[in-house]
Amino acid sequence: MHIGLAEDDPEQLALLSLWLTDAQHTVQGYGTRADFIAALGKERFDLLLVDWMLPDGTGADVLQWTRTNLGWELPILVLTVRDDEQTVVIALQAGADDYVVKPAKPLELLARVAALGRRVQRGALPVLRLGAFEIDIQRQRLALDGEPVAMTQKEFDLSVYLFQNPGKLLSRDHLLNKIWGLNTEVDTRTVDTHISRLRKKLGLDGSKGWKLVPVYGVGYRFERSTESL
Structure with missing residues (x-):
């Protein structure tokens, strides 16, 4: 421990x-x-x-x-x-x-x-492993290719939720409520900002096996990539 x-x-x-x-x-x-x-x-x-x-x-x-x-x-x-x-x-x-x-x-x-x-x-929470990514939910650590990634708490929470829901269409409002809470005073632009940061930090353009795909007017879909960009 x-x-x-x-x-x-x-x-x-x-x-x-x-x-x-x-x-x-x-x-x-x-x-x-x-x-x-x-x-x-x-x-x-x-x-x-x-x-x-x-x-x-x-x-x-x-x-x-x-x-x-x-x-x-x-x-x-x-x-x-x-x-x-x-x-x-x-x-x-x-x-x-x-x-x-x-x-x-x-x-x-x-x-x-x-x-x-x-x-x-x-009572330990699971360690998620998807390709190059490893997320230790209990210790709140995310590693890419074995190296820990520096993240804010909300970036980590958003990452966990995305990795737990691959392939699902997630609206901005849904993500806002799940990660920031129902009574949050921030707006959906906060979701877009965090998504942009995660793309850069985690290489979610498909080059690491996963990508965040924007769905116009709705939100995002986190899905496996079959090609490296």
Whole structure:
């Protein structure tokens, strides 16, 4: 799994990272609440490991931001030096899935991480693979010929929807409602702008096996190409 770790003690951060990488996980560590939340807005993790006390805030702050902005599917394990009932209850009520009392014991920590990981796998979203394209919906990453493509959130969401609906005629209004929502204040020109960007970023002119075909007065059809342009 790809794990985000918030721990302000450099020695603890290094030790926890070592245990996790030895268990075949990848780890990105952060020493402050601000840095961690900034990373959560950009990078997709399979699990979060959060120290309850951070120099510029608490684990509760991280939990509140995560649950508000990323939902309740992402597993969160809290590290705390306090094992009193009140602290544990507060952590769980704030959105933690489990907790480990510091100093953490390596086997216990890894067992709890593995248990939460099994939940991720049971609820994991599929990886779409179509020719040169691979879309990891869970981590929200799109790769072309094995290389990740930098995309905005709406570009990614639109890409996923197109790849999930090949061959279908999709109107601009339909795409606008599906990707931006029914109550959006943007207009259909936004759809055209994003479609244009995706054509350039993903080579959707047929050269990579897929193309976005405009349907005059209606919208677009995403279809397989039989020729390279």
